[in-house]
Amino acid sequence: MNTVTETIGNGVDTEKMFATLDLIKAQPELAKFQFRVNNRWIDGSHNRSTIKGFYAAGGEDTTRSEAFEIDAGEPAILLGRDSGANPAEFLLHALAACLTTSIVYVAAARKVELPAVESTLTGDMDVRGALGVDDEPRNGFERIGVSFRVTGDAPEEKLREVVEQATKRSAVYDMVTNGVPVAVQVTTD
Amino acid sequence: MNTVTETIGNGVDTEKMFATLDLIKAQPELAKFQFRVNNRWIDGSHNRSTIKGFYAAGGEDTTRSEAFEIDAGEPAILLGRDSGANPAEFLLHALAACLTTSIVYVAAARKVELPAVESTLTGDMDVRGALGVDDEPRNGFERIGVSFRVTGDAPEEKLREVVEQATKRSAVYDMVTNGVPVAVQVTTD
Numbered sequence: 001m002n003t004v005t006e007t008i009g010n011g012v013d014t015e016k017m018f019a020t021l022d023l024i025k026a027q028p029e030l031a032k033f034q035f036r037v038n039n040r041w042i043d044g045s046h047n048r049s050t051i052k053g054f055y056a057a058g059g060e061d062t063t064r065s066e067a068f069e070i071d072a073g074e075p076a077i078l079l080g081r082d083s084g085a086n087p088a089e090f091l092l093h094a095l096a097a098c099l100t101t102s103i104v105y106v107a108a109a110r111k112v113e114l115p116a117v118e119s120t121l122t123g124d125m126d127v128r129g130a131l132g133v134d135d136e137p138r139n140g141f142e143r144i145g146v147s148f149r150v151t152g153d154a155p156e157e158k159l160r161e162v163v164e165q166a167t168k169r170s171a172v173y174d175m176v177t178n179g180v181p182v183a184v185q186v187t188t189d
Numbered sequence: 190m191n192t193v194t195e196t197i198g199n200g201v202d203t204e205k206m207f208a209t210l211d212l213i214k215a216q217p218e219l220a221k222f223q224f225r226v227n228n229r230w231i232d233g234s235h236n237r238s239t240i241k242g243f244y245a246a247g248g249e250d251t252t253r254s255e256a257f258e259i260d261a262g263e264p265a266i267l268l269g270r271d272s273g274a275n276p277a278e279f280l281l282h283a284l285a286a287c288l289t290t291s292i293v294y295v296a297a298a299r300k301v302e303l304p305a306v307e308s309t310l311t312g313d314m315d316v317r318g319a320l321g322v323d324d325e326p327r328n329g330f331e332r333i334g335v336s337f338r339v340t341g342d343a344p345e346e347k348l349r350e351v352v353e354q355a356t357k358r359s360a361v362y363d364m365v366t367n368g369v370p371v372a373v374q375v376t377t378d
Contacts, residue, residue: 124223134220146372182284
């Protein structure tokens with residue numbers, strides 16, 4: 001008789017996590033992923049992304065059954081109608097989400113239970129850059145501030161180590177702090 | 190009798206756009222904006238951002254009446270339950286949305302009508318970095334590809350100039366290609 005023991009920490013199946021890590025160690029070619037977004041302009045600052053397919057672990061994913069539809073917009077002062085959060089806010093959301101998931105996964109691997117993780121992110125921008133009024137300010141945020149409040153069943157030092165390790169491994173933190181090469185192609189008709 | 194003429198191009202009120210640009214030229218201190226995201230962990234890779242308040246044009250915004258609630262998640266292969274698009278996909282969405290809005294605004298300023306703007310973005314990642322299996326691959330995307338299809342009532346060369354100028358002014362394109370300093374603070378309890 002087999003006894004199946006699920007080891008769940010912070011809602012993360014840690015047995016599956018360690019099995020995935022072992023598999024990727026043994027077969028590094030399975031680590032090649034590609035994520036994709038299709039975006040369609042609707043009106044003014046309103047556009048919508050459709051997110052579904054991705055390539056992972058040697059093949060096209062077949063597990064995600066429904067597409068995510070995500071609307072972007074701008075508030076009135078940036079000439080929009082609040083049809084969605086604005087693109088810069090979505091970048092902050094991407095960063096918050098990635099750091100949070102990294103914290104939760106690292107904590108699970110280290111057997112630290114986390115009753116709560118909350119964060120506030122701020123991005124400071126001089127909009128003269130993006131509006132083309134002045135060439136001196138950059139277009140994007142000059143700086144981003146991330147403030148985490150982590151509640152856990154471990155000493156403060158261990159919780160801080162979890163956040164530090166999570167920051168070192170976060171995909172979006174890497175991209176936002178170090179930048180990524182972006183190639184833009186255009187077809188017109 | 191007054192005649193009110195609204196000048197709308199691509200759903201953008203260009204009279205308001207030029208008035209905003211003139212105002213910010215005259216009073217550069219109005220260009221200081223701060224965007225914010227509050228994020229709360231729910232379970233496993235599921236977390237939720239709440240996006241509402243921001244600082245703009247000398248004061249706290251009072252026009253946005255409702256908060257945006259945006260869920261993030263991971264697919265099964267990354268130990269989640271598809272509770273939302275994943276953080277790296279949200280970064281692609283932020284980039285798609287920002288470039289698209291920039292294209293639409295630049296086209297409106299240049300009186301180019303755009304019946305359609307569509308894009309596909311891809312991000313290639315070797316997940317050994319983010320999973321901590323190998324130190325060599327970076328955590329984030331190695332590269333991002335952006336493919337735009339722009340339909341407009343202008344010669345191809347003019348449409349390409351619009352996309353080029355929009356790329357030069359996009360806040361998220363600047364951040365994703367050049368990086369932003371991020372300061373992470375932690376409070377534990």
